Amino acid sequence: xxxxxxxxxxxxxxxxxxxxxxxxxxxxxxxxxxxxxxxxxxxxxxxxxxxxxxxxxxxxxxxxxxxxxxxxxxxxxxxxxxxxxxxxxxxxxxxxxxxxxxxxxxxxxxxxxxxxxxxxxxxxxxxxxxxxxxxxxxxxxxxxxxxxxxxxxxxxxxxxxxxxxxxxxxxxxxxxxxxxxx
Amino acid sequence: xxxxxxxxxxxxxxxxxxxxxxxxxxxxxxxxxxxxxxxxxxxxxxxxxxxxxxxxxxxxxxxxxxxxxxxxxxxxxxxxxxxxxxxxxxxxxxxxxxxxxxxxxxxxxxxxxxxxxxxxxxxxxxxxxxxxxxxxxxxxxxxxxxxxxxxxxxxxxxxxxxxxxxxxxxxxxxxxxxxxxxxxxxxxxxxxxxxxxxxxxxxxxxxxxxx
Numbered sequence: 001x002x003x004x005x006x007x008x009x010x011x012x013x014x015x016x017x018x019x020x021x022x023x024x025x026x027x028x029x030x031x032x033x034x035x036x037x038x039x040x041x042x043x044x045x046x047x048x049x050x051x052x053x054x055x056x057x058x059x060x061x062x063x064x065x066x067x068x069x070x071x072x073x074x075x076x077x078x079x080x081x082x083x084x085x086x087x088x089x090x091x092x093x094x095x096x097x098x099x100x101x102x103x104x105x106x107x108x109x110x111x112x113x114x115x116x117x118x119x120x121x122x123x124x125x126x127x128x129x130x131x132x133x134x135x136x137x138x139x140x141x142x143x144x145x146x147x148x149x150x151x152x153x154x155x156x157x158x159x160x161x162x163x164x165x166x167x168x169x170x171x172x173x174x175x176x177x178x179x180x181x182x
Numbered sequence: 183x184x185x186x187x188x189x190x191x192x193x194x195x196x197x198x199x200x201x202x203x204x205x206x207x208x209x210x211x212x213x214x215x216x217x218x219x220x221x222x223x224x225x226x227x228x229x230x231x232x233x234x235x236x237x238x239x240x241x242x243x244x245x246x247x248x249x250x251x252x253x254x255x256x257x258x259x260x261x262x263x264x265x266x267x268x269x270x271x272x273x274x275x276x277x278x279x280x281x282x283x284x285x286x287x288x289x290x291x292x293x294x295x296x297x298x299x300x301x302x303x304x305x306x307x308x309x310x311x312x313x314x315x316x317x318x319x320x321x322x323x324x325x326x327x328x329x330x331x332x333x334x335x336x337x338x339x340x341x342x343x344x345x346x347x348x349x350x351x352x353x354x355x356x357x358x359x360x361x362x363x364x365x366x367x368x369x370x371x372x373x374x375x376x377x378x379x380x381x382x383x384x385x386x387x388x389x390x391x392x393x
Contacts, residue, residue: 061234169227172227
């Protein structure tokens with residue numbers, strides 16, 4: 001997708017992200033932050049986005065990720081948390097931003113390093129996949145599309161998609177394990 | 183989810199058979215702290231987007247479920263208070279139901295009614311006579327009763343005036359209605375006792391006398 005095409009669909013995606021941010025934080029300021037960060041993240045992903053296809057599902061997923069990212073940052077930074085609590089008091093709508101179980105808000109540097117290694121290993125493993133495998137793997141993992149949606153976009157039969165995705169996942173899993181051992 | 187359930191879901195995921203919802207469930211499990219290394223690899227493969235989406239949905243679901251429980255309490259309390267008020271402060275049931283249906287009969291019409299009904303009960307002479315013959319144990323009493331009934335039948339009985347709707351006056355209070363009915367019963371009983379004693383029969387009905 002070109003930048004012009006992205007600018008054309010950006011207002012609609014921004015509205016979607018704003019609604020996600022509003023429903024989560026309950027105020028417009030935080031929702032604006034979510035939309036802003038989400039659009040920047042999508043702009044980085046522009047070369048993998050196909051033109052002529054709706055990217056609403058991806059925008060919503062990115063917005064949700066931005067919401068959780070903001071919660072983590074506020075949890076780790078007392079100043080940001082204080083600002084957030086002030087904003088909550090003013091708006092009266094914001095719910096308690098308690099980090100959910102599983103969020104490593106207080107992760108140690110060692111854990112950060114491990115997470116970074118894992119992220120790089122996954123990226124490397126995905127790069128080694130065949131183009132068809134990589135495309136379907138990313139459609140499932142990044143865009144979060146269901147099988148039916150992938151069938152519509154690619155015109156590939158469901159069983160074939162399942163087998164390709166399965167092969168791709170097993171390859172990536174094996175390669176990551178191998179990398180992490182060494 | 184148990185360890186085995188998560189392992190099964192991981193196998194399903196690697197076979198490409200999981201739905202988006204199952205992947206979210208799996209993401210929540212493998213994103214926890216202190217999980218096996220294989221689970222961490224799966225978490226890396228699922229990616230931040232899937233994990234954050236799963237956590238986001240979980241948080242939103244928890245938020246939605248909590249306020250519902252809190253908001254129900256005022257309504258339940260209000261319903262209880264309303265029920266108590268209805269039970270204790272509501273109007274008595276008797277008044278509302280019986281008041282319009284029960285009517286007071288004019289005392290004049292009553293006396294006529296009493297006179298008209300009494301002889302009817304004693305009227306059949308032949309029947310009484312046959313009863314007397316049928317009961318050999320109490321021959322004297324039966325003969326006396328037959329004589330009394332003969333005398334009553336001879337008296338001139340005025341024809342009773344039929345009770346009209348205008349004679350019926352509804353009671354305003356159920357207590358007054360009850361007192362009036364009791365009084366009329368007592369009067370009727372006294373008249374019966376008086377009549378029987380006048381005819382030479384002893385009054386053994388102490389219940390009527392007590393009234």
